[in-house]
Amino acid sequence: MDIRVGTGYDLHRFGEGRRLILAGVQLDEERGLVGHSDADVVTHAVIDAMLGAAGLGDIGTHFPPGDPRFAGANSMELLRVTLALLSERGWRPVNIDTTVIAERPRLAPHILAMRASLAAVLGMDVESVSVKAKTSEGLGALGAGEAIAVMAAALITRDS
Numbered sequence: 001m002d003i004r005v006g007t008g009y010d011l012h013r014f015g016e017g018r019r020l021i022l023a024g025v026q027l028d029e030e031r032g033l034v035g036h037s038d039a040d041v042v043t044h045a046v047i048d049a050m051l052g053a054a055g056l057g058d059i060g061t062h063f064p065p066g067d068p069r070f071a072g073a074n075s076m077e078l079l080r081v082t083l084a085l086l087s088e089r090g091w092r093p094v095n096i097d098t099t100v101i102a103e104r105p106r107l108a109p110h111i112l113a114m115r116a117s118l119a120a121v122l123g124m125d126v127e128s129v130s131v132k133a134k135t136s137e138g139l140g141a142l143g144a145g146e147a148i149a150v151m152a153a154a155l156i157t158r159d160s
């Protein structure tokens, strides 16, 4: 069996007039993240981890930020396409782990919904999809609540 691991990272800044969508879950917040797509920073980091594991480039390779086809894109749809790209090459995800660095909002009440949302698209058990939340202890731009950053890891496998 082939086994590969990949990592992903993304950051989006907050802006007015945007919805806050994390791992496909829309949170009831006044401000959201700014981006060409729906700015789902969690899903973007997961996509990069999966593409990285499979050696298939990164999210910008497959979904260029300047491409009008992806304006306002639902990132869960991009995740679905990413899974298909891996599946075509025989890869399937074993587990996903993420760390969300957000000063606010408090994410604990939303963690299970975020895990379930990613797991549903990826066809995985919720137990195999982890979302963890941290703050930046008030330090720097993340600590000032100006942005949310996410780190992700993906383990994938295929029969050799």
Ligand code: MG
Pocket: 010, 011, 012, 035, 039, 040, 041, 044
């Ligand atoms: Mg992004």
